[in-house]
Amino acid sequence: MTDTMKAITLSNPEDKTSLTLTEVPIPQLRPGEALVKVHAAGVNRGDLLQAAGHYPPPPGASEIMGLECAGTVEDPGTTTYKRGDRVACLLAGGGYAEYVAVPQGQLMPLPEGYSFAEAASIVEVACTVWSNLVMLAGLHEGQTLLIHGGAGGIGTFAIQLGKALGCTVAVTAGSPEKLQTCKELGADILINYRDEDFAEVMKNKADVILDIMGAKYLDKNVRALAMDGHMVIIGMQGGVKGELNIARLLTKRGTISATALRARKLDDKARIVSATVENVWPMLADGRITHRIHTTIPLADAARAHELLGSGAVTGKVILEVA
């Protein structure tokens, strides 16, 4: 084994489209990390933001893009894994490469029956949705879950998880086609935000809200919250500053959290990964949750993968094929 590998870097840091396959050093393992030979890496909006200079890796993380991958253990280091083990990985960065160093707590087995590409498509969304809906907001059977952007990658996963948990699931989306997709995945209440005010339809009904809109939906989400409801904001596509009516929130004893996965500490991530594998992997294995791959693209063509995801014309995950 040489000490260099191929990885995607920006040949011009000012140009987010200049994704180029280059030769870089293979990552040095730190205590508690394993070196994983990447077979497939998922492409996320976070990678597009990082390429545009808006989402720098947290301190200590790889400068290379890529928040999830699947592959085989090349060097177990001091972890409990063995060389050759098939693993899926939650990453703070580094997935767009032939090799990546992964902390023990972010390594997990592949879901039963899953290929490398399928596993690489599911790690980030599964950990995000499980940690926010269940670990943070306490979603459970019998509750009502409202999901904004129901037809997106997070949304389609959250619908299925909500139904698997025995919840009533409401979604917003911007077209009848997208709402049809949500319906097929099990959504019970379909709201086209162009025609209807979701705050009216869902008034005082939502026990948990998964929000990607931020400021634009803040007040409407508070109106939609049920008593003791919990709103989790994981995106700010509708702006960052909004007026909060505290009196309305207090009347409902409501809670608002805003959160992200990437910068969490190692023990936090390990806790999330462990809970996700325990609870979500069985739902993947038996088909209660399915996840669609839109297309698979060779690592060298990462620029095309970004262009595709950025166009919005994808109906599932974009995967980079590495090994």
Place this chain on the structure above:
Amino acid sequence: MTDTMKAITLSNPEDKTSLTLTEVPIPQLRPGEALVKVHAAGVNRGDLLQAAGHYPPPPGASEIMGLECAGTVEDPGTTTYKRGDRVACLLAGGGYAEYVAVPQGQLMPLPEGYSFAEAASIVEVACTVWSNLVMLAGLHEGQTLLIHGGAGGIGTFAIQLGKALGCTVAVTAGSPEKLQTCKELGADILINYRDEDFAEVMKNKADVILDIMGAKYLDKNVRALAMDGHMVIIGMQGGVKGELNIARLLTKRGTISATALRARKLDDKARIVSATVENVWPMLADGRITHRIHTTIPLADAARAHELLGSGAVTGKVILEVA
């Protein structure tokens, strides 16, 4: 026993000072309630708000004021208590009277060594502070707690609870005298909000914030929050609508809750009372938490008690003496 009792009512509902001792029916017990003969009742700001028409009792609760009391069980009804048992009671209303009907889950023993008056002075604040700081926000040893209005009834209790749990406690107050009171109770960081910007002093430091100001402090509180911090709003003395910077909250993975005790469901209250008795009563018994009674006033003079609390010139609890 007759079927009427003395209780405080408003002789003129338009006049919040018209608190008058009148003859009213003794409450009928519902299943799971005991009839308690009230010896002492605590006076709270909620009672002043109710007299002013701003804080109506929740559906099904007594129309009479009074959110906490202590006394003896007169008729145990279907509860597990016995006639003559000495009890403290968390109430949705009804404490300003000779008798009150109390659900099983809101009855508790008196803290060891406590008189009726002392017990009546502690129930509401103990349940409020424990439920918000520990049960909701997860406050624990080694964390930093920021308390606004540190010298008030809630504040003085929260300081001592924070210290008993092994936390660093920061407080805001508006005078050196009030800050001195906080210091004597154990507060580590003293901030006079007239001279200093607490958001600067506490920037990124507060794991848990107990807020009574609402809108006015919303943005400053978000600035003061530490990573994974949790702000609990239990008062809105600084207004109800404020701008929330969601991006700043998300960077810290922060959580905001707004909450109140009175309208919670019976099982929720029972859970809170049970946890409070288990965890806080020992701190009262051994003196880790002390609580000051400003004065004791006969029930018939409730108007004077309200005037006194409303004047702001009290340095401890105002108690109504009933039996």
